[in-house]
Amino acid sequence: MNPTIHVVGAGVISSIGNSYDECFKALQNGEHGIRPLTSLDSIYKDILPVGEVNLTNEELAHHVGMDKPVTRTSLLGLYAAKEALHDAGINNFDRLRNGLISATTVGGMDRTEIFFPSYLKDKTSGHLSDVVHHGCGATTEVMARTLGIKHFISTINTACSSSVNAIMYGARLIQHGILDVVVAGGTDALTKFTINGFKSLMILDDDLCRPFDNDRKGLNLGEGAGFVVLVSDKVLKENNLISKAVVFGFANTNDAFHQTASSPEGRGSYDAMEQALNMAKLNPQAIDYINLHGTGTSNNDLSEGTAIKRLFHDKVPRLSSTKSFTGHTLGASGGIEAVFSIMALHHQCVFPNLRFQTPIDGLDIVPQRAFEKLPLTHVMSNSLGFGGNCSSIIFSKNLKR
């Protein structure tokens, strides 16, 4: 057990770009994608800053070759998964035991919330085609059918930590010899449901978010998708694939503190980072860069920062929250940030944490302020969610152990 898992493909779409290369350019140039909401019929339209993908549903559908209307969540997922598969370039994909493991928190909510007002007025009203893909699982099934993956499909919803859990599950299914190749990641579209949910919790910043800053006011929501293609060492060699990175360690824990708030000491987050390091057989000092969960809320950043301080002490690695570029893409964030972590290894660089000015009182953590080229071997990505769900994953350069 525990054979090496390689990442052989990566695909991403977010408010900062419609491809791996576009996103990299934006990260390199410090160009964020957070602008007033345009797409939803909401009281927050033209006002609330969000990270929207700049393609309409029609444009997305055209790009992924869908002729039937489906949910935006499926379209974003398909867009990124297709890029990841294209990048992987596995010729005999159909003959391998393939699987799709996708994470989403809203599923088909973007369409359900079109259906629901009519339904509330009259229970025989509203188009059924708007709710047929409501379930999170239906999002994945639409994707799987389009991608031609029938062997194994799974959907995970552990709130904002979902897609790291999808990548972990994919890696373990390969390690246990159940699958040969897995497309894993997550997708979430912006919805009125989530905008109003976070608004009601009073954790949205009305301006641009400032993760890990002492004067942070909350998060900006975003949308997008990020997927990776995972294979075993054996499949890598047999198919002459190129390893972009290896999945070196991961862990999933629970904070068990409160339904939506993290414990002050970040005990769940600490456990996840520590257990991921243990699995990778690495000391904390081996981590060269942490892609933070870093939402920009008062509670998250203090809790995550405290956990990092407790684990890394005065040797905190370079770190940044790329949510300062994309906004918080919820169930997609772990997938998008996994791709960004692989990008950091690929281009040997770290990304800035935009708009940072003052360290959080008592923490003294200063995130990366500028794009910088430097040698990296191990990158950690954190994802934390409602319900106390905490996950950390370590991607590493393809070194022989």
Added chain:
Amino acid sequence: MVKAFINGMGIISPQQTWGDESFLNAVQDYKSNALTCIEPDYTQWISQQQLRRMSRIIKMGTASAKMALAQASLEKPDGIITGTGFGCLEDTETFLSKITDLHEEALNPTPFMQSTHNTIGSQIALQVQCRGYNQTYTQSAFSLEQSLLDALMVLTENPNQNILTGGVDELTSTSHSIQSRFGKYREDVESTLALLEKPAKGTIAGEGASYFILSGKSTSSSLASVAGVDMYYQLDEAELTERIMFFLKENNLSPDDIDLLLVGKSGDDKNDRHFDYIISSHFAKSSIGAYKHLCGEYAVSSAFAMGLGAAILDKGNIPDGVLLKDEKRFPEKVLIFNSYFQDHHSLILLESCRATKS
């Protein structure tokens, strides 16, 4: 992979499946196409203060989890894995309705906070202070099966652990009214127990919460073991038959070795068609039982079937009202073969652990 022992279970269903009476002591007949659970007095499991904030799915999930822990004499598990097809529908509907009614202003965040699918597993973690592995699968009628597969992998990695694994889904009036518009349910149901007598268009809706303590180690309270699980998406009858035979072969079994085949017949003629063929062509020697006339059709009905199968293997007898065909075989090996609206098919293999019980 290891076999997982079921060292405790808690089943809340439209039948009497919890408490001191034996499982399915007397089956309940309904004149309805919507079966909801016979719920316990929750105050024995959850404090009044916590109960006030909880939706029904959270109450059912938490109570069934605590029943499973109690039966296994455990304070808390090492990890929690939950399968749910649709998650917390009641809270989702409440928040959606309020967005419309209040025009997005002055919304109470509680239903939103509790609307994500992982709320079930998270609330259990919070209540029993379990800081270990916590995962939620939501893949229609594969949700419980994914959870079992994950649990088997966790226990292969570490057999000493106790993993709380289960399936939970709630039926709400809104989901029932919307699903009815898709023509999924029969109208004018006179007797749910007679559901499978005459195949027709449509089935009956159900719900339930079922949690199991799974471990690589048996105990004196072990009920049965889970020997394997598999899932098949959108396969035709021939492909499905082939995959089932392959699954049995992988487990060193032939169809004749299955003492009891529990089939997920739902009464819907389209859904049930393949069962008759596969039963007559391959399982002629096995006793055949069913469960959806007892629990209704829902995404994690196989979790109810797993509870039923475990109870049968534990007691060594099959409750009245389950058998469709009796080959008078003593239950040692039970295969659950579920199908959900034609697209999702799954197998769960359960074995008696009377011989290996420690």
